[in-house]
Amino acid sequence: MGPNERQCRDHTVRWTDNYNTEMFERLHIDLAKDAWRATNHRDEFPQMMRWVTRQEKMMLYKVFQKEHQVEEELEEEEDAEVDTADADSEEASTENPSDLAQTFLPFERVDIYHQFKFKPIELSDGREELDAVKAIPAHPTKHQKARFDTVIVLDKGDAESTGVIGTRAARVKIIFALPKTLSERFRGQTAPSWWPSGPLAYVEWYSCFASSPDPTHLMYTVSKPPLTSKGLPQGKIIPLTQIRQSCQLAPCFPDGPSGTVPDDWSSNTVLETANQFHVNNWTGLYAYQTLW
Structure with a gap:
């Protein structure tokens, strides 16, 4: 035995x-x-x-x-x-005193990435997910259209691996990493140890989630918040670790479900032209388990 x-x-x-x-x-x-x-x-x-x-x-x-x-x-x-x-x-x-606001940056360039892949938090069903987020600008000579994916960001301390409490929908506009050495103006010194070691993302926010989803289709609705006093979108630079998952936003028709699709809407422009969206939690099993 x-x-x-x-x-x-x-x-x-x-x-x-x-x-x-x-x-x-x-x-x-x-x-x-x-x-x-x-x-x-x-x-x-x-x-x-x-x-x-x-x-x-x-x-x-x-x-x-x-x-x-x-x-x-x-x-x-x-x-x-x-x-x-x-x-x-x-x-x-x-x-040039008018440019003083720009002189404090101790670097002249940053590394840019067009996408990153990650594994979201594994849920109790044992399924392993692989997620990808892209932030690709348009390239006219290569006939490449812009693509800036939408994500769910862990925005507050009460955020968890499921649900929308403490999270916020956002659109990733650029993925970058700070250089490891400073510019020649700073004599090429090594970057401070407190700088973020991993890549960062600049995201533009959508409105905060309501306390409950729409009772008809059980999806949350978000919209574009008003511009800042400087006329810029509301945004923030965050570590990639704060991105919990990608998400799909379905545009809301201006005249309701029975309305017609505006002529300037297309799969490439709808995130810019539409103002209100449903956070689609029916795109897959993982979204169904987390976006509630």
């Missing part, structure tokens, strides 16, 4: 090699036993859930405090570096 077998009365029990229940036993202590001891042992389940939630919030707050402390230290280092750079380039910065 092998080491992973045991004779139990009338049958033999076998265990799978290299697997054990230690992790789940440990979680049972943290999430069940300790939580139960913190209750008054009456109607304990809601109390246990509240206790576990509070423990997670306190842990996240400690992480936030550490990150905030690191950010303050990095900002102090950044201010010191900027002061040094300004002293070295005083002549260049005073020649």
